[in-house]
Amino acid sequence: MHMAADEKAIYGLIGYPVKHSLSGVMHNAAFKALGINAEYRLFEVEPSDLEDFLLDPAYKFKDIRGDIFYAKDIAGFNITIPHKIRAREILSKNDFFSNDNPYYVELSGAINTVKRNGNGGAYWNTDSYGFESVLKDTLKFKPQNNDNALVIGCGGVGRIIISVLSRKDLGMNKIYIYDKSKDAEIDAENHFFRCFLKYPHIKGKLEFITEDRVAEVIKRCRLLVNASPLGMRRDDECPVPEDLLHKGLFVYDVVYNRETKLVRKSRIKCAVSSGGLSMLLYQGAYAFSLWVNKPAPVAVMKDALGKELHKRVDGIR
Numbered sequence: 001m002h003m004a005a006d007e008k009a010i011y012g013l014i015g016y017p018v019k020h021s022l023s024g025v026m027h028n029a030a031f032k033a034l035g036i037n038a039e040y041r042l043f044e045v046e047p048s049d050l051e052d053f054l055l056d057p058a059y060k061f062k063d064i065r066g067d068i069f070y071a072k073d074i075a076g077f078n079i080t081i082p083h084k085i086r087a088r089e090i091l092s093k094n095d096f097f098s099n100d101n102p103y104y105v106e107l108s109g110a111i112n113t114v115k116r117n118g119n120g121g122a123y124w125n126t127d128s129y130g131f132e133s134v135l136k137d138t139l140k141f142k143p144q145n146n147d148n149a150l151v152i153g154c155g156g157v158g159r160i161i162i163s164v165l166s167r168k169d170l171g172m173n174k175i176y177i178y179d180k181s182k183d184a185e186i187d188a189e190n191h192f193f194r195c196f197l198k199y200p201h202i203k204g205k206l207e208f209i210t211e212d213r214v215a216e217v218i219k220r221c222r223l224l225v226n227a228s229p230l231g232m233r234r235d236d237e238c239p240v241p242e243d244l245l246h247k248g249l250f251v252y253d254v255v256y257n258r259e260t261k262l263v264r265k266s267r268i269k270c271a272v273s274s275g276g277l278s279m280l281l282y283q284g285a286y287a288f289s290l291w292v293n294k295p296a297p298v299a300v301m302k303d304a305l306g307k308e309l310h311k312r313v314d315g316i317r
Contacts, residue, residue, distance in 0.1 A: 009038040010073050011112065011291060012063070014053065015080035018042045019064055022305055023078055026284050029304035033297045038075075041067075045299040050083055054090050057119055076115040076291040078284075084110035084156050084245075096120025104128035107163035107199065109191055112155050113287040124176050130283030134252060135164070138278040141223060141250045148221045149175040149215070152239045153228030154188035157254050161227050162192070166202040173311075176217045177208045179228070205277055217286070218244045226253040231260030245269040257309070281305055 015304040019042065027040035041063040045053050052059040057072035062253045079087050088111040091097040097114075099105050101124035111123045135141045149165050151158055154177050165175045179185045189208050195261045196203045209217055218240060219222065231253060238261040245251070256276035264271040285296035 007037075009036075009075045010041060010069065010251070011038060011076045011134075012041040012043050012074060013080060014043045014045045014050075014080045015083060016044050016046055018044050021080065022280065022308055023284060025199075025303050025308040026281065026301035027288060029179040030285075030297050030301050031289050032102060033300040034292070034294065036292060038292075040046070040064075041069075042089055043074075043077075045083065047082060047086070050086055051090050054087060057092060072116075074116060076113070076287075078111045078287055079114065081156070084112055087111055087114075091123050094120070098122045101128070102126055103167075104160065105245065106159075106209055107166070107192075107195055107202070108156070111158065113285070113290060115291055124287075126283040126286040126290070127157065127279070128164055129286040130279040130281075131161050131164045133282035134274070134279050137222075138274050139250050139252060139272050141272070143171045145171065146170070146173040147223070148176065148217075149223035150176045150178065150218055150221045151225045151227055152178050152230075153226065154184055154208075155227070158181075158227035159191070161225050161254075162188075162206065165223075166205045168201045174207060174220075175205050176213075176221070177206060178211065180211065187222075187259060188298065214240060215244055219246070223250045223291075224270075225253070226251075226255065226260070226262055229255070231255040231262060232257060234258065236261070238265060242269075247271065252279075254279060260306055277305060277309065292307060 011027060013021055021042055024040045024042055031038045043063050052303050053071050058225060060073040061067065062068055088105060088109060091156060097120050100122045104125045105111055108125055111125050113124045113126045115121050151161055162177060164176055165172050185208055192206055195312050226239045230240060232255050242265045245266050249270040251270050251273040253260050253262045254276040259275060263273050283304050285298045285301055288296040
């Protein structure tokens with residue numbers, strides 16, 4: 001994408017809806033900190049318009065403020081619900097876009113970051129980097145031989161977490177997966193089954209379990225990840241019974257808009273416990289670095305997120 005030196009580059013988030021997203025807060029703080037003439041906007045793109053947005057440079061649309069843009073004006077963008085899987089399906093069939101993150105894109109079946117270059121570009125799933133950083137920097141979780149994990153929820157975020165944990169060099173023994181939605185479980189099981197041929201090492205690592213097995217499985221796990229929306233609302237229950245939490249367990253909850261019951265209970269009983277703000281931060285920082293070809297100012301982005309979340313702690317749904 002060629003722009004005049006004084007022309008502001010536009011980046012953003014596409015999804016439906018996006019009004020409550022925190023992404024603009026951290027990215028605009030990062031642009032300001034590095035003196036980059038750019039701005040991050042929020043774009044509500046309906047599912048029926050997604051293909052036009054991705055492939056038609058002349059596609060015309062508005063951001064949530066009502067300002068008008070053309071698709072070609074957007075230098076790079078993040079993708080959120082409900083477009084991550086469909087966007088990957090569309091761009092993977094287009095020769096003008098390259099998959100620069102094949103392992104995680106294929107295993108998760110989703111993308112969340114695109115960088116435009118003329119009529120094409122490249123795409124990634126930076127959520128994978130986000131969770132890798134969570135394991136290393138937030139939880140300080142160092143897998144040991146024969147370690148097991150339990151992942152609750154196997155939607156888009158759950159699949160990314162499963163694909164990171166199943167990476168061969170990480171050394172995990174077993175990833176148990178539970179979702180209260182039978183349809184979600186079947187979809188995920190079918191998806192990973194299709195991945196077995198190309199990535200055979202994951203076949204013996206993944207095991208989908210029923211609710212009645214959660215109690216006996218969690219005893220054998222050192223890592224518990226809630227990748228479901230359970231906890232976003234104040235009155236949501238803990239995704240596992242409190243008495244199943246144990247001293248040797250590392251706990252991560254992807255919910256970031258409030259301190260969930262899981263985080264609160266596990267902070268008392270478990271080795272380490274954290275909410276999901278760090279994954280949002282790290283995936284965003286990696287996307288930023290891909291767009292501008294510079295290291296992201298992570299501390300600035302973290303500070304901006306923390307301040308904004310504090311202001312609207314009960315306002316995000």
